[in-house]
Amino acid sequence: MIQKNDIRNRNDVTMLVSIFYKKIRKEESLGPIFNHMIKDWDKHLDRLTNFWETNLLFVSKFKGNPIEVHKRVDQTFNHNITNVHFGIWLQLWITTIDSLFEGELATLAKNRARKMSTTLFVKMFQDRPSQKIIPNK
Numbered sequence: 001m002i003q004k005n006d007i008r009n010r011n012d013v014t015m016l017v018s019i020f021y022k023k024i025r026k027e028e029s030l031g032p033i034f035n036h037m038i039k040d041w042d043k044h045l046d047r048l049t050n051f052w053e054t055n056l057l058f059v060s061k062f063k064g065n066p067i068e069v070h071k072r073v074d075q076t077f078n079h080n081i082t083n084v085h086f087g088i089w090l091q092l093w094i095t096t097i098d099s100l101f102e103g104e105l106a107t108l109a110k111n112r113a114r115k116m117s118t119t120l121f122v123k124m125f126q127d128r129p130s131q132k133i134i135p136n137k
Contacts, residue, residue, distance in 0.1 A: 006103025010053050016109070017049045020096040030088055033081070037073055055112055056105050066116075067123045074124045081124065086117045 007013060021041075025031050038044045050061040074081045093113045097106050 004100065004102040004106075007056055007101050007105040007109060009057070010049065010059075012101070013052045013056065014045075014049050016096065016100060017045055017052060019100065020093060021045060021048070023092050023096065024089070027088060027092065029085060030092075033073065033077060033085070037076065052109065056109055066120060070120045070124045071127045074128070079128045079130070081121075083121055086121045090114060090117050 005012075007016065021034075021044075024034055025041075047062070047064065051064070051066075053059050054062040070081075090113055094110050097109055100106075101109075
């Protein structure tokens, strides 16, 4: 059995993010969405590495608003992003982590992704025109 290390530094986060998004770009339902929205993959991967480095190693590098970005993606795709898309994303994230790492930060990365994917989907769904409640006057 091969001994895996935990996520320890930015290089580990970079490797995780790079391998994961190679899978995403090829995935049948997610690939077209990501490849349409992301024009500069190098910049995007660096940004996501900053995001995960901030969330796992507590190094303050990420600046941005993932909720607004996901709302914009959902609008671009006519509000057709579903919980199935998020489930596929999460499953690929977890299997990628499990193939590379084990330990406390690897577990944290999976747990944070679970919570984040739920939050992003709910916020995105709530922003849809069909979900907005118009109060009676």
